[in-house]
Amino acid sequence: MMGSRVQVFLLVISIQILLVAAQTNEDFAVLKSLKDVWDNTPRNWEGSDPCGNGWVGIQCTNSRVTAITLGSIGLTGNLSGDLQLLSELQILDLSYNKGLTGPLPASIGSLKKLTNLILVGCGFSGPIPSAIGSLPRLLILSLTSNSFTGPIPPEIGHLSNLFWLDLADNMLSGRLPVSDGTTPGLDMLVNMKHFHFGKNQLAGTIPPKLFSPNMSLIHVLFEDNNFSGSIPSTLGLVQSLEVLRLDRNLLTGPVPSNLNNLVHVSELYLSNNQLSGSLPNLTGMNVLNYVDMSNNTFDESEIPLWFSTLQPLTTLKMENTQLKGQVPVSLFSLPLLQTVVLRNNQLNGTLDVGSSHSDQLQLIDFQNNFIVDYDEGGGFKNKLILAGNPICRETGQTKTYCDIQQSNSTSYSTPQKNCVPSGCRINQISSPNCVCAYPYTGNLSFRAPSFSDLGNSSIYTSLEESLMNSFRLHQLPVDAVSLSNPTKNADDYLVLRLESFPSGEDRFNRTGISAVAFVLSNQTFKPPHNFGPFVFNANSYGYFAESTGHHKSSNTGIIIGAAAGGSVLLLLALLVGIYAFRQKRRAEIADKQNNPFAAWDPRKDSGDVPQLKGARSFSFEELKKCTNSFSEANVIGSGGYGQVYKGVLHSGRLVAVKRAQRGSMQGGLEFKTEIELLSRVHHKNVVSLVGFCFEHDEQMLVYEYIPNGSLKESLSGKSGIRLDWTRRLRIAIGAARGLQYLHELANPPIIHRDIKTNNILLDERLTAKVADFGLSKLMGDPEKGHVTTQVKGTMGYMDPEYYMTQQLTEKSDVYSFGVVMLELITARQPIEKGKYIVREVKQYMDKTKLLYNLQEILDPSILVTPLKGLEKFVDLALSCVEDAGAERPKMGDVVKEIENIMQIAGLNPNADSASTSSSYEAVSKGYDHPYSDESLFVYSGTFPPSKIEPQ
Template sequence: MGSRILVVLLVVSVQILVLTGQPGNQDYAALIALKNQLQNTPPNWVGSDPCGKSWDGIVCTNSRVTSITLSSMNLTGQLSGDILSFLELQTLDLSYNKGLTGPLPPSIGNLKKLSNLILVGCSFSGPIPDTIGSLQQLVFLSLNSNSFNGPIPPSIGNLSNLYWLDLADNKLSGTIPVSNENSPGLDMLIHTKHFHFGKNQLSGQIPSQLFSSNMALIHVLFESNNLIGNIPPTLGLVQTLEVVRLDRNLLSGPVPSNLNNLTHVSELHLSNNRLTGPVPNLTGMNVLNYVDMSNNTFELTNVPPWFSTLQSLTTLMMERTKLQGQIPVALFSSPQLQTVILSNNQLNGTLDIGSSYSSQLQLIDLQKNLISAFTRRVGGYNNELILVDNPVCQETGVTENYCISQQSNSSVEYSTPPNHCLPVPCSSNQISSPNCRCAYPYTGTLFFRAPSFSNLGNLSIFTSLQKSLMLSFQTHQLPVDSVSLSNATKNSDDYLVLNLKVFPSGQDSFNRAGISGIGFVLSNQTFKPPRNFGPFFFNGDPYGYFEGGVSTSTKKSSSTGIIIGAAVGGSVLVLLLLLAGFYAFCQKRRAERATKENNPFASWDSTKGSGDVPQLKGARCFSFEELKKFTNNFSEANDIGSGGYGKVYRGILPSGQLVAVKRAQQGSMQGGLEFKTEIELLSRVHHKNVVGLVGFCFKQGEQMLVYEYIPNGTLKESLSGKSGIRLEWIRRLRIALGAARGLQYLHDLANPPIIHRDIKSNNILLDEHLNAKVADFGLSKPMSDTGRSHVTTQVKGTMGYLDPEYYMTQQLTEKSDVYSFGVLLLELITARNPIEKGKYIVREVRQSMDKAKNLYNLHGMLDPTIGLGTQPKGLEKFVDLAFRCVEESGAARPTMSEVVKEIENIMQLAGLNPNAESASTSASYEGESKGFDHPYSNEGLFAYSAAFPPSKLEAQ
């Protein structure tokens, strides 16, 4: 009988261990299915806890998989329908794995929370499933550089949050879908900024319905397809456009006369079509850099006057466009001009380049025209000039260089020079980096689809690109020592092509987390090149030099045995430990109870959730050694902020996730019970407008909190101009709404409800999309069921934001946060400190107001960056809301739920969608950083107590 009981206990223990030892069983099963479907998955994909053990490329939240990023992993195989199990998945990036083949499973439409679907540079084929239109949260859809065929799914038109749509370089066919009463279409994507459809087999006309004046498009790239018919006049209505590529199609008819309404367009490509009618008039397109209308059948036309008026023009290409007459000398004096190609036309008369030609001018190609003479000037233009097959070169005995057949150079042997060092000889496949260190670099090719320059000999432009790349990798805490660019070439698609090498830091090769992080920065368009490079994509090469890698066969053959062995062995071990430790546990129970009175962590096993230990929801317990490693030994280079509590360090987890580690200094640490209460509280807070707690450390005399890393710093830094981010009226409205929603969540939906108690601009952080996130819960107080109306507590907060009623009564309520939020609203519109030179912002704005006048007569107090010239809609209602929030009596103030609704109404009044993203990316920010190099100021993420005496309160 005893042996039977033991067997039953063993079986039950195995089942319990397998079921309870796997956070997110459904996701674990799906990961195992994914692993069995693919070859070359990371070798650390072993064990039964992908979230707790940090499998490479896997990021979890609350024990559910939220991100899979496996770019350039040499993966091979196909995706199966099991992918539908990742119900919490937000990011899927499998880019640069040429071995990934087969169709995209229709079950991908079940991933309702997916916001980033990035499959660049793989070998997927078959039709794009129509179910992709079910992914309502999708922001990035990048399927370019594969072999997808069939039509563009009309259902993509349902993706109302879509920002980036890239289906280029596939085998897609059929017409461009637009909506009708039975079907959605791409014309519904009014918030999408990128239409990238080049290098496919699309046919039919470009529907006039595709474009409208309420679209936010900045890139329309339809090059190299089989599109026919006219360019629709509705294109001229999309005044946000910056790049237009319709070249290499079969388009016909005249160019719409309203094209010059597109005054923000910098690159215009209409070449290699069948366009007719007069050469279009581009007068007024004053930011136009690059124009190519070559190889069309326009009417015989004299050189248009606008050639000489576009002061930003770098490149003018009008080959075979039936131009006639003499070239005006003023054309060559445009200050940015680099290249003029007007060959195969009927230009005549005398060529005079003049003496005030552009200093950047490198190429003038006028071959096969009717030019009869060339005026030379002493000290004049002496760069490349081609006049072959003109009468000026047909006289006997002419030997001028410009009369000799030549081909303009479309490439340059550029390579990043060493950084003040001598290159070293390297063994095997290692390469000497710009810092003269031998390593195995990650390599690939950058393709720029519409650069605004044509002079590849200007090496300074590549230096700026190199610096921009390096800064992006450093900002994301990637282990990159240096980057190298080489072999700049213009290919047959008029793309600028550059070879990229990325060298590892502190080692001779990258690990998988490093490669995945670099790949994601490039595939997700996180890297923003200098503006003159235009839209780009990257194609990474397979990386074969991973640190500590093991063979696929070893990994595959051992994984199942490891899982089963670990489960059975672990079960036996658990039983033995239970039997052996039962007596000791009973004897020590009384002593442990006494110990917990002084140290609530004494019996805390963070992998369990019983007894008096903190009940955590997703927060991870880190060891001191782990955080020491993640922050590079808490180095000064990783120090990103400090305050009364201690310091904040930037760190990077093995998964590639960036974190901010808040480390208490000796003397400022809370008691164990308070620290336990704080992390237990924070672990329950999960909202997109609240900074998330990743984990903590309470070991070796340390108290540390690990938060998600927010790249664009505090609202305070942006309002002061320190960050270089320009906050115009629309962005401020979105930031106000985001902060209000975060605070509403704390008040109404958190369990238990939370009063923040320190709302201020230093505690509102801005992510990469300028979404506001409420931060710093060091002073927060939970509201119990019995104390829902108020909490009597010592007064704490920050001068200028503190609720006077709370100070006088010491009774803390949710309306105390509302008061602080009202001060924040006034700070948002004035960019002034709450207390500045002894003056209190609430009193100052109130005294300046005159509701009978425009903008309440606050012109002198409003921050000029808001953009007063545009008369910000809803500003008066915004001010009214702020003053309702700072009413003297808390009962007279609105709830945060009411505040949220009012801000949403104000946004709708301003013609904005309250549910749209704050900003696309950092690319849309204006201005450059002014010494801003980290997101946490001296006060960021730190709270301060303030038991203010009456004299200080009166100063408010």
């Protein structure tokens, strides 16, 4: 009887195990089907538990496969249609496996949770399946460098979250699809940042409907296709655009004049088309670095004088563009100019480079013109090419400038770091650290660099540092990187050979290679701004630390497996018990992850389980790992609360982790209240909460990572970002909209209570985001209109009415925002050397004079351009800092007024921001103002303050 009960018990446990493991087994079955059709799978792809056994390239959450990253490991075969059964899959990256061939299965459209589909540098062919348009969460779609054919599926237009679309270097044909009311199209992708379609066989006109003012595009790369017809004028409406490549097509007609409105474009390629009409006027493109309009049929024209106004210009290429007349000497005085190529034109007279030419000027190529003389008094010592001009052809000149000596490459190679290289084995290479190893190699191709001087070693040094910082940040096993052989190829891409050297061993394993490949293929690595968009093309790696991977089963293996099976049956009862315990533990862990507050202890005055919207709980170990054990190298900020660390989550997402120091931690109830409040905030101009950690006696908040730091850093010059008047207006409207959301749309409404330039962050597009809700309060009773609370905030920004009465209202934020507005135009701290910014502006202001007579206190860096709307901006700021809250506008009214000011300045209020940046003693009138003549303070204490400590 007892034996029967044991058998029944074991049977029940076995059934439970099967039920719990059913989904995991389904994922295993899919991976096994892939293993069966692929060669060279990783050696450890054995057993029936890919999650528990840590299969290389497989990442899991709650025992479900969520990511497959297998870059550069030599896979060969096809992509199985069974992939659709991985219902939790979020990332699929099989890049740099050239042996992966065949079509992309339509069943891939069933992966509804997929966010990243990256197949760079494989051998896939056939049409791109329209089912890709059924992936609602897709953010990155990169199919670069394959052999895909046929048209771009219009269904891609359904991917509303997509921001990176790279289909370059395939054999795609047909027209660019746009919507027509019944079918979707690419024009629907208003959140798209990147259209990379270069090096295909796309044809037809570029549809005017493809572009609109509400698009967020920063890169339009259409080079080397068969596009015909004219450049659509709607392209000039995409104010966010930074890089435009239309070169090597069949485009005709004049260049639209409104292209001049693209004030953020830094690289412009229109060469090798059949464009006609007059030369386009580019004076509005005031950040333009690189211009190539060569080989078109423009009307005959002298070199426009406005060329000399493009101060950031590094490269001007106008080969075969009907230019004629004398070359103005002012052209060569541009401070950053590196290359001028004006060959095959009708330029004549004497060439005078002048003595004030740029120190960076490396190449002047005027081959095949009509230049009869050259004034050598300017002392230009670098490459000058005048071959094919009368000065060389008819006078018999033998000067070096009569020889063709241009080169598109340089011999740069990363130098070794104060060490002596030792002899290495065959195929090994000595790293910059003089360690012999087998590096992972490939070519970095930059599609639109802003410079043309390939001999400047400092730019490669910055790229090397950026690469190593990225690899360290992601904790990759890379000891050093080496760059070499910079070359401009036929596509006008800058190509660099990259060697990545392993750390601790002389070779990488498959995990290390896949991790490095993922960082490069997933665009996780962000190169320095002047390098622009890139693609990495990896070489196959044949030196893995472990032995070769999976091969097809043999009869011997089957026999051995059958023999071993009998022994396994004898141990089944014991294993069932162990397995059940293990599954129970996994279930508990999964439950904790699904229910982040399973361990929340109400007995510790922390209240009920928090109710969150979108935020998740992180374990201490997760955040420790993503911040490299809270390394000092990852610290990006600090304050009274604690330190802020840059981190990289398992998914590759960058985050900022705010870790409270022991003495500043809140009580459990206060911490719960804060994360509940933050989890409700979702707006493009408010920093979003990703999650938190509340364990190991730790309190940590995890925010989205904002790369360009605070507005205060940019205004002070610390960030290196140049904020012109246009950018400051866009920052003002962004921050105002964020505050308007908190006051009027958040549920319940929120008073921030600490608005200042330190708490306004700038993302990669310089979009303003309101941050740091540590002092925030929910809006009080609408009947009362205020919250009575102790005074907290930052001196210099604090509402004097709140300071005197302890009654906090949304108008307190309006006051702080008014101070921020004044800080935007003066770049001065609110209290600086005894001067309070509000009093300063009022003291200098004279409404009868230009710019209200404020030139002396305005930031000099904005005085270089017309300050349209500045007077109204000052009027609005001063209305925000009225002493009485009732006299201040609401944030909704502030937003409307800034929008009007932007229109006066000729700006679209709905366009994104730009990219890649005598002592006065106030006379006292008896008013007890809270701001003294001391420096900037933070006040967070009881009222009235007995002592205020400097920040």
